[in-house]
Amino acid sequence: MKPYLDLMQDVLDNGVVKADRTGTGTLSVFGRQLRFDLSMGFPLLTTKKLHIRSIIYELLWFLKGETNIQFLVENNVHIWDAWADEQGELGPIYGYQWRSWPTQTGQSIDQLSDIMTQINHNPDSRRLIVSAWNVADIDKMALPPCHLLFQFYVAKGQLSCQLYQRSADFFIGVPFNIASYALLTHLIAQQCQLAVGELVWIGGDVHIYLNHLELVKLQLTRTPYPLPSLVIKRQPNSLFDYQFDDFEIINYQAHQHIKATIAV
Ligand SMILES: Nc1nc(=O)c2c([nH]1)NC[C@@H]1CN(c3ccc(C(=O)N[C@@H](CCC(=O)O)C(=O)O)cc3)CN21
Numbered sequence: 473m474k475p476y477l478d479l480m481q482d483v484l485d486n487g488v489v490k491a492d493r494t495g496t497g498t499l500s501v502f503g504r505q506l507r508f509d510l511s512m513g514f515p516l517l518t519t520k521k522l523h524i525r526s527i528i529y530e531l532l533w534f535l536k537g538e539t540n541i542q543f544l545v546e547n548n549v550h551i552w553d554a555w556a557d558e559q560g561e562l563g564p565i566y567g568y569q570w571r572s573w574p575t576q577t578g579q580s581i582d583q584l585s586d587i588m589t590q591i592n593h594n595p596d597s598r599r600l601i602v603s604a605w606n607v608a609d610i611d612k613m614a615l616p617p618c619h620l621l622f623q624f625y626v627a628k629g630q631l632s633c634q635l636y637q638r639s640a641d642f643f644i645g646v647p648f649n650i651a652s653y654a655l656l657t658h659l660i661a662q663q664c665q666l667a668v669g670e671l672v673w674i675g676g677d678v679h680i681y682l683n684h685l686e687l688v689k690l691q692l693t694r695t696p697y698p699l700p701s702l703v704i705k706r707q708p709n710s711l712f713d714y715q716f717d718d719f720e721i722i723n724y725q726a727h728q729h730i731k732a733t734i735a736v
């Protein structure tokens with residue numbers, strides 16, 4: 473995860489102090505890229521132990537097309553609690569747009585099913601894109617999508633994924649986002665009988681919240697361990713049939729977790 477740590481240092485060295493919506497304040501840079509060769513290991517941070525359980529459940533929840541935190545809460549995952557209303561609703565966020573983007577004629581588009589069909593039948597397509605940025609729905613969302621558009625690419629029997637993230641909480645959110653899209657790429661690759669290629673992460677406003685600066689500096693004193701591996705124990709019939717127990721992360725050696733306050 474050296475690229476992640478290098479960019480963390482880049483934000484410390486070159487970041488501009490900016491005010492933000494949450495009132496916390498950030499150090500921020502604009503427009504950065506990270507690349508991970510997924511065939512070389514699963515990109516899970518090793519300089520701070522990550523709660524992979526939350527990451528897996530969140531992705532399964534997106535894949536179900538759900539936007540109510542009930543499924544997460546039932547599985548003791550509370551990462552979305554702070555943004556939900558009293559009914560647990562978040563509005564038409566990721567899951568809804570991925571699985572049932574509404575059309576003007578009252579129908580809906582399952583972008584993920586369509587992308588799988590395209591990868592299988594038209595792998596050289598340059599249009600393998602999924603977008604969560606539904607302009608007409610933004611004001612109904614608890615939070616406009618941060619990871620808002622991703623594109624797949626097939627070459628040499630490998631599936632690569634590039635993600636655009638408009639706003640990136642580098643200490644808390646980005647490690648989750650990288651692991652989540654790495655997992656998604658593995659799942660789609662398995663379903664399409666492809667190997668995994670690269671994950672390319674692109675950040676717009678890449679920021680460190682000012683109350684995370686000391687934690688970031690602590691993390692940068694740590695030496696990374698080798699990356700763990702992902703084992704998928706079963707091949708379900710569809711992308712939407714995976715369960716939590718299908719996954720195992722092996723050889724995950726990491727430094728102690730660093731607890732931080734999240735900006736809401
Ligand atoms: N400021 C901010 N940063 C984010 O990363 C973020 C948001 N807001 N709002 C919406 C979602 C929710 N996501 C979240 C929310 C909380 C954690 C979090 O608390 N992580 C803890 C571990 C908690 C756990 O897994 O139970 C951490 O220390 O990483 C992570 C991602 C990512 N998003």
Ligand SMILES: O=c1ccn([C@H]2C[C@H](O)[C@@H](COP(=O)(O)O)O2)c(=O)[nH]1
Nearest residue numbers: 493616618619639640641645646649
């Ligand atoms: O998956 C996610 C979701 C959210 N974030 C961060 C990025 C920002 O710090 C906040 C969102 O605030 P905005 O004012 O809407 O930009 O949440 C993330 O890093 N990853």
